Amino acid sequence: MEKTYLDDLPSYDSVVRQWSKKRRSRRLIRVTVIVSILFAAYYFTQISKYSINSSKGLSVSKLQEQHASCQSLRHVPVDPSGPRLFNKRWVNGTKPILIKNATVWTGEPSPGTSEEDARRGIGYNWATSDVLLNYGLIVKVAPNINATDLPEDYETYDAKGRQLTAGIVDMHSHAGLEGFGGLGDDTNELSGDITPYVKSLDGFNPIHPEIQSIKSGGVTTSLILPGSGNNMGGEAFVVKMASGKSNGRAEISQEDMLADPDKTWRYMKMACGENPKRVYGRTGRGPYSRLGEAWEFRHALEQAKKFVESQDNWCRAANRVGAENMGEYLPSDLRWESLGAVLRGQVRVNTHCYTIPDLESYVRHTNEFKFRVWAFHHAHQTYLVPEILKRAYGGTPAAALFADNSK
Amino acid sequence: MTSTLASNLTSSQVYYKVEAYTASEKAGKILYENGITPVYVSDNPVLNSQHVVFEAAKAYANGLPYHVALAGVTSASAELLGLGERVGKIKEGFDADVVVWDSDPLSIAATPVQVWIDGAPQFENPVELKKPQTQPIKPDLNLQRELTRMERAKVIFTNITRDLRAENNDMFSESVNVIVTNSEITCIGTCKDEMVAATNDNFTIVELQNGYLTPSFTAFGSSLGLLEIDAEKATHDGGFNDASFPRAVDGLALDGKQLATAFEHGTIKAISAPSTGTIEAKGVSVGFLTGSLSTLDIGAIWLEEVAVHYPLTQRTKSPSISSSVGILRGKLLAATKPKKKDEKKNEELYSEDYYLRLVVSGKLPLVISVHKADTIAAIIRMKVTIDKAIAKEITPSKKPTKLQIVILGGAESYLVAKELAAANISVVLAPLLPNSQTWDERRSLPGAPLSNGTAIDVLLDAGVLVGIGVNEIWETRGLHTMAGWAWRNGEGRLTEKQALALVGSNIYQILDIKESSSLSEWLIWDGNPLEIGARLRGIGSNGNTVIWI
Numbered sequence: 001m002e003k004t005y006l007d008d009l010p011s012y013d014s015v016v017r018q019w020s021k022k023r024r025s026r027r028l029i030r031v032t033v034i035v036s037i038l039f040a041a042y043y044f045t046q047i048s049k050y051s052i053n054s055s056k057g058l059s060v061s062k063l064q065e066q067h068a069s070c071q072s073l074r075h076v077p078v079d080p081s082g083p084r085l086f087n088k089r090w091v092n093g094t095k096p097i098l099i100k101n102a103t104v105w106t107g108e109p110s111p112g113t114s115e116e117d118a119r120r121g122i123g124y125n126w127a128t129s130d131v132l133l134n135y136g137l138i139v140k141v142a143p144n145i146n147a148t149d150l151p152e153d154y155e156t157y158d159a160k161g162r163q164l165t166a167g168i169v170d171m172h173s174h175a176g177l178e179g180f181g182g183l184g185d186d187t188n189e190l191s192g193d194i195t196p197y198v199k200s201l202d203g204f205n206p207i208h209p210e211i212q213s214i215k216s217g218g219v220t221t222s223l224i225l226p227g228s229g230n231n232m233g234g235e236a237f238v239v240k241m242a243s244g245k246s247n248g249r250a251e252i253s254q255e256d257m258l259a260d261p262d263k264t265w266r267y268m269k270m271a272c273g274e275n276p277k278r279v280y281g282r283t284g285r286g287p288y289s290r291l292g293e294a295w296e297f298r299h300a301l302e303q304a305k306k307f308v309e310s311q312d313n314w315c316r317a318a319n320r321v322g323a324e325n326m327g328e329y330l331p332s333d334l335r336w337e338s339l340g341a342v343l344r345g346q347v348r349v350n351t352h353c354y355t356i357p358d359l360e361s362y363v364r365h366t367n368e369f370k371f372r373v374w375a376f377h378h379a380h381q382t383y384l385v386p387e388i389l390k391r392a393y394g395g396t397p398a399a400a401l402f403a404d405n406s407k
Numbered sequence: 408m409t410s411t412l413a414s415n416l417t418s419s420q421v422y423y424k425v426e427a428y429t430a431s432e433k434a435g436k437i438l439y440e441n442g443i444t445p446v447y448v449s450d451n452p453v454l455n456s457q458h459v460v461f462e463a464a465k466a467y468a469n470g471l472p473y474h475v476a477l478a479g480v481t482s483a484s485a486e487l488l489g490l491g492e493r494v495g496k497i498k499e500g501f502d503a504d505v506v507v508w509d510s511d512p513l514s515i516a517a518t519p520v521q522v523w524i525d526g527a528p529q530f531e532n533p534v535e536l537k538k539p540q541t542q543p544i545k546p547d548l549n550l551q552r553e554l555t556r557m558e559r560a561k562v563i564f565t566n567i568t569r570d571l572r573a574e575n576n577d578m579f580s581e582s583v584n585v586i587v588t589n590s591e592i593t594c595i596g597t598c599k600d601e602m603v604a605a606t607n608d609n610f611t612i613v614e615l616q617n618g619y620l621t622p623s624f625t626a627f628g629s630s631l632g633l634l635e636i637d638a639e640k641a642t643h644d645g646g647f648n649d650a651s652f653p654r655a656v657d658g659l660a661l662d663g664k665q666l667a668t669a670f671e672h673g674t675i676k677a678i679s680a681p682s683t684g685t686i687e688a689k690g691v692s693v694g695f696l697t698g699s700l701s702t703l704d705i706g707a708i709w710l711e712e713v714a715v716h717y718p719l720t721q722r723t724k725s726p727s728i729s730s731s732v733g734i735l736r737g738k739l740l741a742a743t744k745p746k747k748k749d750e751k752k753n754e755e756l757y758s759e760d761y762y763l764r765l766v767v768s769g770k771l772p773l774v775i776s777v778h779k780a781d782t783i784a785a786i787i788r789m790k791v792t793i794d795k796a797i798a799k800e801i802t803p804s805k806k807p808t809k810l811q812i813v814i815l816g817g818a819e820s821y822l823v824a825k826e827l828a829a830a831n832i833s834v835v836l837a838p839l840l841p842n843s844q845t846w847d848e849r850r851s852l853p854g855a856p857l858s859n860g861t862a863i864d865v866l867l868d869a870g871v872l873v874g875i876g877v878n879e880i881w882e883t884r885g886l887h888t889m890a891g892w893a894w895r896n897g898e899g900r901l902t903e904k905q906a907l908a909l910v911g912s913n914i915y916q917i918l919d920i921k922e923s924s925s926l927s928e929w930l931i932w933d934g935n936p937l938e939i940g941a942r943l944r945g946i947g948s949n950g951n952t953v954i955w956i
Binding site (some may be wrong): 013028031060079080081082083084087089091094096097101102103104105106107108109119121124126131133134135136137138139140141159160161162163165166167168169170171172173175178180181182183212213214215216217218219220221222223238240241242246247248249253260264265267270272273286289303348354355358361374375377378379380382383384386389390396397398399401402404405 | 427435442443449450456457459460461465477483485501502507519523526530531562638857926945
């Protein structure tokens with residue numbers, strides 16, 4: 001796609017760096033003040049950097065930095081809100097688009113619909129409407145949008161009365177992880193059963209042809225999960241199915257495809273049942289049975305719990321005695337960091353579980369270690385045991401299903 | 408016939424592994440009623456994520472409210488990802504991720520005409536199918552109603568509006584009644600006197616809104632009857648090896664859940680060859696009724712030997728594709744040579760050579776499981792060689808014959824469509840919509856908006872005789888939806904009857920066999936089975952009638 005760049009609007013880079021165009025007057029004064037402050041800050045940083053905690057030989061500045069990070073360690077994410085000046089994923093040069101004459105499914109019942117009615121589908125309608133897209137956002141949804149509401153230089157798309165919906169969201173995909181035509185595969189890290197520390201993004205191929213064919217079915221957002229060969233498969237990532245200039249992006253990159261550039265939430269894949277047994281179960285090597293799988297889950301969660309507690313203890317002590325007086329650095333351990341984040345409520349866990357024993361056992365783990373599972377995937381027997389699901393810690397998980405292919 | 412107890416919740420199960428053996432197509436509906444959010448996913452490449460919206464469509468057809476089904480691939484999924492204020496709705500302030508569809512997204516074969524991500528259009532020159540513009544689906548609340556399965560000897564169906572079995576005019580000028588006794592349709596029409604008599608005789612009445620009478624469906628190419636749980640070998644007949652040449656009829660295991668489920672979706676008949684759950688088969692296929700309890704039931708086996716099967720894929724090559732083609736060519740050539748007298752005496756019945764002699768004399772078709780265009784080209788070349796040998800060795804003494812080859816699979820067959828038509832080779836696409844999952848299938852056509860149609864469209868245009876088969880067993884439950892897909896996105900290439908023939912009479916024509924008692928086997932639907940939301944309400948087969956009230 002050919003792109004024309006607009007001068008007065010933010011570009012992809014400037015979005016990251018924030019707008020900086022200001023009036024020239026007083027600029028020199030400002031610059032001088034800023035340079036002085038920066039110099040002073042740098043000078044003091046250097047002093048503290050080399051000031052050593054006398055008893056233990058630790059860097060005071062590092063201890064202080066780590067102490068400052070204690071707050072973010074405990075931060076529980078809040079869903080990113082909608083209304084914004086612009087979508088951070090927006091690429092400068094993307095022209096505003098007015099989609100005319102569409103039959104729109106907004107995904108919400110009409111205002112004033114009672115919750116009870118909405119559950120039954122009352123208030124949901126297909127309605128004739130225009131939709132205006134700008135700055136990467138849906139900026140207006142209304143029948144016959146006024147000319148005065150339209151930005152300059154917009155393009156018009158005539159939907160000719162056809163149905164318009166939000167892009168499809170597929171929250172269980174391994175797209176981009178398996179090589180094209182089945183050649184090569186980066187779906188499962190089968191070096192061990194407990195690999196919460198690996199990330200699907202590291203194997204995600206942003207030019208895999210299936211990204212385009214999947215999108216041709218209307219899928220715009222996918223949760224790219226590691227496979228289900230491990231009880232704990234690793235971190236997952238939500239991506240938009242647009243890659244490279246031909247898709248209106250500034251570049252070809254894994255990071256560029258992340259649906260939420262702020263990375264508000266993290267995601268993790270876990271799996272119960274037959275797959276890990278099949279992959280690892282041998283005499284003398286586990287998990288051999290579901291009994292062993294439950295142990296694997298609990299043992300890993302126990303390690304993560306200890307790790308989280310060690311960090312929290314450090315932070316409390318630093319609060320009490322001052323970071324500079326700490327006798328050791330903040331505990332860090334990449335092996336349990338992501339699972340620790342699960343226990344801290346920062347990760348949306350998605351777990352492949354089919355059967356009642358798997359579901360009930362996993363729900364026990366959530367209560368024992370106090371973490372939330374957001375969805376059971378495949379979940380074939382969930383329909384038999386909604387009560388068990390409702391006992392899960394922190395909220396009832398959803399069921400991510402196939403309509404009729406029970407794999 | 409399977410037990411009537413297997414209805415309601417457990418009637419529509421599908422079973423890839425033990426863990427899935429109790430799955431239900433009603434799961435989404437039941438979960439929603441119990442306050443649990445169902446969402447629909449692809450697990451790509453398990454299902455092709457391209458068609459994940461079709462999962463939502465089927466969930467709607469299985470009783471989940473329309474708005475919940477659509478939310479299950481949009482807003483509900485976004486909320487579970489913590490992006491519920493940004494993704495999944497058409498609302499001010501949301502990310503500009505938008506799809507314009509050529510039909511209701513929960514209709515069969517709904518296809519985007521353009522997609523925007525963060526406001527950027529994703530397809531520069533999207534192919535737009537010539538499709539009549541349709542209104543959005545008006546959610547049918549009747550789909551949420553549970554039906555009860557029964558077996559009844561005497562049944563009246565009311566409000567039948569179309570008969571898609573009919574040769575010519577299939578539309579009734581007014582809705583009519585169908586009267587059935589022991590699966591035999593005794594009257595179609597107003598049937599005034601018969602209705603009075605039947606009502607007095609305590610016939611069970613099935614009242615329909617918009618009844619469709621159709622032929623039954625035949626599953627070709629699956630392991631139906633030879634495999635119960637894909638991932639469990641104990642439930643398999645067990646496939647084949649280089650040394651053996653099995654007959655599927657000898658390994659058929661009936662009365663399984665897979666078969667019951669296929670039956671309840673209108674797949675009354677199946678043709679299965681020895682295999683292990685994919686199209687790759689070797690040996691002799693059998694034609695049977697899916698509703699049978701054992702192979703000894705009267706009518707259960709309607710054709711003991713249907714075709715001779717060989718696989719020619721990457722997975723089954725031995726040791727190479729070239730050697731596999733060479734070995735097959737050698738065997739076929741050998742089968743064209745007349746036997747010497749002493750050999751005739753010692754002829755081994757049911758041997759590979761025995762069946763290949765039936766193939767070269769035109770008595771059995773040769774079905775080859777293959778996806779790759781290059782291998783199909785090699786098969787076309789092989790056919791030339793064999794046909795010459797047949798003309799030289801056999802035809803002078805007997806009536807002229809030619810090797811009758813059927814391609815099963817055929818993801819890339821469209822690339823040699825004209826050559827297939829010229830060689831008079833027919834294709835059973837299995838599956839209808841492949842997705843480059845293997846190297847053999849890498850040039851699969853994804854369809855609009857990326858490509859102008861899929862393989863079936865190219866094959867039909869070239870004049871190839873086409874059927875729709877299945878790759879994995881679960882697909883045997885959706886044969887009418889696949890026919891519907893070909894019909895709706897075929898841009899007028901197929902009539903509704905021709906579309907249904909893809910999973911019925913075409914299979915028989917392709918295999919050059921007479922369809923057994925095609926008129927005594929029928930399906931009655933409420934709604935058009937080529938559209939989403941039609942429900943099967945009656946099956947007539949082998950003297951039995953199953954109804955859902």
